[in-house]
Amino acid sequence: MEYTRFEKARIIGARALQISMGAPPLLEVQKKDPIEIAVLEFEEGVTPITVKRERETRIRPPV
Known part of the structure; x- marks a missing residue:
């Protein structure tokens, strides 16, 4: 699944908070x-966070 830049920032931020609060890497x-x-976890695809979308979001290719 491809993520928007906002979803990516939210996933990484939420996981970083979990790690800072004591969750094991x-x-x-x-x-x-x-x-x-x-x-690093996000890039390797092991982040245990998913995005639930109500409808499919169109993702523009990077400029």
Whole structure:
């Protein structure tokens, strides 16, 4: 599934908050910054957060 930039920011932000509050990282990482860990998890596709859409959103290709 492709995400809009707003969905991506929300997913990474929510996961970074979970990590900062003590949730275990889902990847073996040496980094300590929750945002960097959340970005790595998102890029690897292991983030345990989904987006529920009421209707399909058209995603424009990057310019």
